[in-house]
Amino acid sequence: MTLTQGLPVSTAARPAVELIGVKKHFTGRSRRAPKRVALDGFDLTVRPGEFLCLLGPSGCGKSTLLNMLAGFTQPDRGQVLTDGEPVTGPGPDRGVLFQTPMLFPWLTTLDNVLYGPRARHELTAETRRRAVELLETVGLADAHDAFPHELSGGMRHRAAFARVLVNRPRLLLMDEPFGALDAITRVAMQRFLLHLWQREQITIVFVTHDVEEAALLGDRVCVMSGSPGRARAVIEVDLPRPRSIEDTETLEFVQLKRRIREALEDDH
Numbered sequence: 001m002t003l004t005q006g007l008p009v010s011t012a013a014r015p016a017v018e019l020i021g022v023k024k025h026f027t028g029r030s031r032r033a034p035k036r037v038a039l040d041g042f043d044l045t046v047r048p049g050e051f052l053c054l055l056g057p058s059g060c061g062k063s064t065l066l067n068m069l070a071g072f073t074q075p076d077r078g079q080v081l082t083d084g085e086p087v088t089g090p091g092p093d094r095g096v097l098f099q100t101p102m103l104f105p106w107l108t109t110l111d112n113v114l115y116g117p118r119a120r121h122e123l124t125a126e127t128r129r130r131a132v133e134l135l136e137t138v139g140l141a142d143a144h145d146a147f148p149h150e151l152s153g154g155m156r157h158r159a160a161f162a163r164v165l166v167n168r169p170r171l172l173l174m175d176e177p178f179g180a181l182d183a184i185t186r187v188a189m190q191r192f193l194l195h196l197w198q199r200e201q202i203t204i205v206f207v208t209h210d211v212e213e214a215a216l217l218g219d220r221v222c223v224m225s226g227s228p229g230r231a232r233a234v235i236e237v238d239l240p241r242p243r244s245i246e247d248t249e250t251l252e253f254v255q256l257k258r259r260i261r262e263a264l265e266d267d268h
């Protein structure tokens, strides 16, 4: 068998995500309400280990796409594949993080992190060790026994991260996860996310409204157009890593932001 970096060629070459000709419409509650086409002919491929940012105007279908990848909803037409397999429902191989961290208020931080493995009857000593180690990584080593209402907004986000990562997802789906955070906490969370992404070597699809955030984090930025949502342009971010907030002041970064903004504003 031919090997590429120790992996069979077929596995190494397989995209992490394939969205092919995806169409999705929603109908209003009343029969007279017009049919709303959220996405039509949406195509995108994401490479294994890539950090892909999805950027587009409000209502262009970003969350709808993420929900399809998470397996919460199905396309009307087209294909939604992860690791070459059609998505048929939610699974622990795909971790989802929303703008509001989803934690059970009646569970401690550690029990929130252990919730998934416990629910799947997969709670082993190894999983416990990983949970404790992850809480340390996210800076919550002293908050194992705290309940969500005792954590700050940033801490809750980090706890939600640990809760998702304990499942060792291959794909992380993030829907404007830092949108509600103050500027300082957001920068800290971006730095933290890049560190985790490099350490865990996962594929990330990250939805944001923020051009600067997309350029700072992404390997590529998929710019969407709205009504119905389509991939308008995919822009390579050829800035060296590791990147930090200081890089946003360089000429290369400012030029990149301009290219992304022009793609967003392009009406043709």
Ligand SMILES: Nc1ncnc2c1ncn2[C@@H]1O[C@H](COP(=O)(O)OP(=O)(O)OP(=O)(O)O)[C@@H](O)[C@H]1O
Pocket (backbone or CB within 6 Å): 026, 027, 036, 037, 038, 056, 057, 058, 059, 060, 061, 062, 063, 064, 065
């Ligand atoms: N469950 C639903 N029922 C009816 N319409 C929906 C539903 N979910 C989404 N839509 C519609 O589909 C379109 C795309 O919505 P979506 O939430 O995916 O947009 P978005 O790009 O995530 O927007 P935002 O940036 O504001 O979060 C919108 O017109 C929205 O009203």
Ligand SMILES: [Mg+2]
Pocket (backbone or CB within 6 Å): 062, 063, 064, 175
């Ligand atoms: Mg959305």
